[in-house]
Amino acid sequence: ETAVFQTPNYHVTQVGNEVSFNCKQTLGHDTMYWYKQDSKKLLKIMFSYNNKQLIVNETVPRRFSPQSSDKAHLNLRIKSVEPEDSAVYLCASSTRDRVNSDYTFGSGTRLLVI
Amino acid sequence: GMPVEQNPPALSLYEGAESGLRCNFSTTMKGVQWFQQNHRGRLITLFYLAQGTKENGRLKSTFNSKERYSTLHIKDAQLEDSGTYFCAVDMNYNQGKLIFGQGTKLSIKP
Numbered sequence: 001e002t003a004v005f006q007t008p009n010y011h012v013t014q015v016g017n018e019v020s021f022n023c024k025q026t027l028g029h030d031t032m033y034w035y036k037q038d039s040k041k042l043l044k045i046m047f048s049y050n051n052k053q054l055i056v057n058e059t060v061p062r063r064f065s066p067q068s069s070d071k072a073h074l075n076l077r078i079k080s081v082e083p084e085d086s087a088v089y090l091c092a093s094s095t096r097d098r099v100n101s102d103y104t105f106g107s108g109t110r111l112l113v114i
Numbered sequence: 115g116m117p118v119e120q121n122p123p124a125l126s127l128y129e130g131a132e133s134g135l136r137c138n139f140s141t142t143m144k145g146v147q148w149f150q151q152n153h154r155g156r157l158i159t160l161f162y163l164a165q166g167t168k169e170n171g172r173l174k175s176t177f178n179s180k181e182r183y184s185t186l187h188i189k190d191a192q193l194e195d196s197g198t199y200f201c202a203v204d205m206n207y208n209q210g211k212l213i214f215g216q217g218t219k220l221s222i223k224p
Contacts, residue, residue: 031210041151041198043214056211088155094210103147103212105157 002026006091006106013081014114021076021109023091029104031055031096032074034066037088037108049074050096078111086113116140120201120215128223132189135218137201139182144204146177146184147212151198160186160199188220196222 004025013019025032033056034046047066048056054066063079078085091106117140127133137146145164149157161168163177163184172192177184184201198219202212 033210033212035212041217041219043200043202043212045211045213048210050210058211090157092157096210101162103159103162103210105149105159107154107156110155 002028004091004093004104004106006089006109008109009107010110010112012112012114015082016080019078019081019111021089021091021111023074023076023106025072025091025093025104025106027093027102027104029093029095029102030071031094032068032071033092033094034074034076035090035092035105036060037090039087043090047074047076081111081113083113086111116216117205117213118201118203118215120218122218123216124219124221126221126223127188127191129191129193131191132187133191134188135186135199135201135220137184137215139184139203141205142179142182144179146175147202148175148184148186149200149202150195151200151217153197157200191222193222193224196220 007022031050033048037043046060049068051071052068065077067075088108088110090108094103119138147162148160161175167176172189174187198217200217202214
């Protein structure tokens, strides 16, 4: 099956802990993304990687750090989570020169910080 | 203002009805994508348009870059159409960074 796979689906943790979310795509795309969807369902991009190179880094707190081992994987680490980090984190991928025609999202990781 | 404004914020339809959603853009956009987010939270691509109109079953989308808007029309609404619909644009060409509208929550009633 070709798709974007995210793990875990849900994660509950306490303030101050570190969490890590995984994302893998088997679509052969060269660009991967992390988006954050807040409680009002607003979607905002956080990071974008093309062939393991960071190309978009929006203004996000420094405790967020993306990690890419190859163009098929883009993980997201959050050091010392805070309550406002509670959200759904969506991973996506695309082909850079056809970015609008093959954009594909994963099913998301729902984070709850207590 | 917001680069992408979507309306209405919410819409309720009976099965079999039809209606349209709209996105307005603050500047000329290269293209627009429409997504449906289902009850499980997955974002499903419905359309990508660089211009004109596309149809897929009961869905039809139009993009007018000159007039800076796009529409998504749903006819013969079914229960499985319930969800939140988003339009999105790439404002930084070739970076793939999508800017999303606020979404329209669509509820289909039997």
